[in-house]
Amino acid sequence: GAVVSQHPSRVICKSGTSVKIECRSLDFQATTMFWYRQFPKQSLMLMATSNEGSKATYEQGVEKDKFLINHASLTLSTLTVTSAHPEDSSFYICSAGDGAALLNTEAFFGQGTRLTVV
């Protein structure tokens, strides 16, 4: 299957600072990427849909000013957690597919980023 690379895999930051997470599609072009958040022992919750060259679409309850998403190219989307607080500590996962925004296609997932805010 296609490869999606996420970086960093683990990051610890101080409260009040910002953290950027990258999601790259390595062997295909992804017009759409998705960002998820996973709490311990819970499901993956979709945060936003990232569209190349346009603004991201955020799910209800997700603060767009808190979680900045940029999808500047067909192979890279970034999620920036701004002014991070301990409650932002979580596991963040991206997914992409060359037709991920269509039915009858599958998405491929990055390895996730464990963010710890201290």
Next chain:
Amino acid sequence: AQSVSQHNHHVILSEAASLELGCNYSYGGTVNLFWYVQYPGQHLQLLLKYFSGDPLVKGIKGFEAEFIKSKFSFNLRKPSVQWSDTAEYFCAVKRGDYKLSFGAGTTVTVRA
């Protein structure tokens, strides 16, 4: 609200036992159905998927799943598990708006 329900939070079984994990969804339109597995410290990996056609789907590593439209279910099965099947299993549904909704996950622990 539309949702994906996985019946078991944690399943513990012995090697060679049979496994069945339940998944129900509440969306009424056309859907794609997936089972993903997440081994400790690794990516989510696709086990199998259903788009259309034969409702009995075979995936990797001996897993299969059956789509029962009338029951809105997509249960995962494996006749004989191995220790290496210890992982977290997620059922997911792609809806007509192309978004993937995940179940809460089931932790499967296989004892040698």
